[in-house]
Amino acid sequence: MLSNVDNVAIERYLAETGITEDHIQVKKRNSLMEKLHSIVREFIKDVARHKFLRRDDFECQLMPFGSYGLGGYLTGADMDLVLLAAKGIERRDFYTEFRKLLKRLTEDIEVIKRTAVPIIKCTIDTIPVDISFVSFSLSSVPKNINLLNDTLLYGLDKECLASMDGPRTQQFLLDNIQPNHLATFQSTLQCIKHWATCRKIYGKPMGYLNGSTWTFLLMKTYMSIPLRSGIQMNTYSLLSMFFEMWASWPWPEPVKLSSHIPGLQGAILDFEDIEDFRHSVMPIVSPCYPVCSSTPFATASTLRVMTLEFKRAQTIMKFNEYLDINHLLTRLFMELNFFAQYLHFLRIEVTSETVKSNETWQRKMATAIPKLVGLLEVNPSITFIHPYTQTYTESRSYSTVQGKLAIQEGYSDYIENYVSSLQPGKLHITTHIIGLQVLAPTQGKEVDVSHEVQEFLQELEAKRNDRDADVTFRITSAKRYCLFTMK
Incomplete structure (x- = not known):
């Protein structure tokens, strides 16, 4: 195990390999924030004038x-931002007036209303920005507002309440990190996120963890260290303790960031009474009211995949023959060679005629895959299930109806017969992959997953609506050599 590794060496590695941004990119983000703050000031005056408010200060x-x-x-x-608005400014003002002002900075703007946390999504100076909105009953919103004050939640509609979760969680985290440890926490979190991305276990909908959940696990590790333990608090030591803790965590013991689960106005909730955790294999409790499960799509299989990755990382951190921290981190961040690990795969293809349908079903399929994993877990012939977070999207043109059907049915080598009438078009295909380990076949019998596949296809059909007439589904088994083109 390496010793005397200071934060500077790790931060230099992250910067030189492009994992973290250089000072020019950081300055660009700071400049963007200044522009947006200026827009907010103008937004206040515009709304006050249009709605004849008594004051605009x-x-x-x-x-x-x-x-x-x-x-x-x-x-x-992405830059996640929330506009905390004072009394008199409403969500429709945010969607209209604020959007108009944003157009001075970019034309790439989309208002997304039909979601738990409605946002204005835009790209400014190549930086993706998501802006949510909360309207308080306060006459003015001060810079030092305490978002953990539950009285602020009274009277909020469900969209505003949901939009408060991220900002409240951030204040909870910052309040519990000692100021002199913040830089260490930040660089450790950057290491964890990059590691999870490289090892293909970053993605909440697929049954793994997203950024906030990785942050919760790191926070739990940090909070487990006694302040006077004598442990040197640097990125290397915190990262080592992180992998050691989660390689051996006794799931399904819940992960909580406080001694009790908070209800409204100081009430204490019983973990056993919270519906979100009733069947959770990997319960991680969000720290602020209203609490929820941070791992709603985790399955026994994805938990097993993550545990193996924790153990691999723990072994690397303990290995004492690395020349320096650069060699260790290069090994830690090595890209997962997914296709080399399995002989058997399931290939799930979603084909659509429009780009919009393709994008919609990419989102839907991400949250549907854990359902298929759960169905496969009860098949006694399957010993390991590994859903792959990477998807593959391609567009293929056809000239005839027969050519279109051939693409939908998976005949990649089909040669179109132009004797039939020409009806050209294009199909968009997104492929999801699941790796499988299976028991050796006995008496010539193959592993049968037809029942699980049919049940899953029925689930997908139930998710259809009137706008999905152009979407088709196809699930097939595949051997490694069939997937070479996807590597």
Whole structure:
């Protein structure tokens, strides 16, 4: 195990390999925040004038949260921001007036309303920005507002309440990290996120963890270290303790970041009474009211995959023959060679005629895959199931109806017969992959997953709506050599 590894060496590695942004990119983000703050000030005056408010000298706050707000973000990360508005400014003002002002900075703007946390999504100076909105009953929103004050939640509609979760969580985390440890926490989180991405276990909908959940696990590790333990608090030591803790965590023991689960106004909730955790294999409790499961899609299989990755990382951190920290981190961040690990795979293909349907079903399939994994877990012939977070999307043109059907049915080598009438078009195909380990076949019998596949296809059909007439599904088994083109 390496010793005397200071933070500078790790931060230099992260910067030189492009994992974290250089000072020019950081300056670009800071400049963007200044422009957005200026827009907020103008937004207040515009709304006050249009709605004949008595004053326009009240404050609203544009607050960063998530990985950017916490300072643990990677190169190219989104900027998650929330506009905390004072009384008199409504969500429709945000969708209309604020959007108009944003158009001065970019034309790439999309208002996404039909979601738990409605946002204005835009890209400014190549930086992706998601802005959510909360309207308080306060006459003015001060810069030092305490978002953990539960009285702020009274009277909020469900969209505002959901939009408060990220900012409240960030304040909880920052309140529990000692200021002199913040830089260490940030660089450790950056290491963990990059490691999880390289090892293909980053993705909440697929049954793994997203940025906030990885942050919760790191926070639990940090909080488990006694302040006067004498342990040197640097990135290397915290990263080592992180992998050691989660390689041996006794799931399904819940992960909580406080001694009790908070209800409203100081009430204490019983873990056993919370519906979200009733059947959870990997319960991780969000730290602020209203609490929820941070791993709603985790399965026994994805937990097993993550545990193996924790153990691999733990072994690397303990290995004492690395020349320096650069060699260790290069080994730790080695890309997962997924296709080399399995002989058997399931290939799930979603084919659509429009780009919009393709994008919609990419999101739907990500949360549907854990259902298929759960069905496969009860098959006694399957010993290991590994859903792959990477998907593959391609567009293929056809000239005839027969050519279209051939693509939908998986005949990649089909040669079209142009005797039939020409009806050209294009299909968009997204492929999801699941790796399988199976018991050796006995008496010539193959592993049969037809029942599980049919049940899953029925689930997908139930998710259809009137706009999905162009979407088709296809699930087939595949051997490794069939997937070479996807590597």
